[in-house]
Amino acid sequence: MRNTLAVLRAARKWSQADVANQLGVSRQTINAIETGRYDSSLPLAIKIARLFEVRIEEIFILDETDNAQNSR
């Protein structure tokens, strides 16, 4: 799973700490999501989408490799 969180955040000139404060999580968690080391839960994904006022699909993109892994 990849995501456009870093792009959306940069467009608004927010720091990772700014986003973390608004979502009530740690800055490391935002960093982990941006770098693809952690896939957020659905509630957190919805919060992120609401924060940036976009649809979840515009932030989180399922890779073909994810599809292949899930179909096994």
Next chain:
Amino acid sequence: MNTSKKQPESISEMKRQRTANKNAAIVMTLLFVALLTGNLAVSAPDGSLDIGDIVWGGLSVVAFGGLLWSLYVSYKQSDERQQLVQLKATSFTFMIVIFGVVIAQILHALAIVSLNITVQIIVIGGILAWISLMKVIEHRSN
């Protein structure tokens, strides 16, 4: 994405760290007092319990109860990724401790080691393993 370690921490994380530091200070004080009391308490030659033993036992239970409480508070205040890290570290530590206890029981049955001392080593080792595993998992997820 370039992520400098100098970046400011989020408010929720600072609050969690403050609470964790405060709880750690309280627990460390309790453990230190329990340790001191244990050193001062002299067991009676006939093996009967005196007031020093009871105070030492009570303080140890309170200190380790405080440790569990502070870990629980830290878990509740963590965000979902931090909780996942803590749960992973806990599950690995559980496996290590269970394995250690089984080995200790076998060695005790063979009269090679004292179970009492070995269990103490396993408890301390388990806590150190838990902290180390958490650091490693946290580092790998950042």
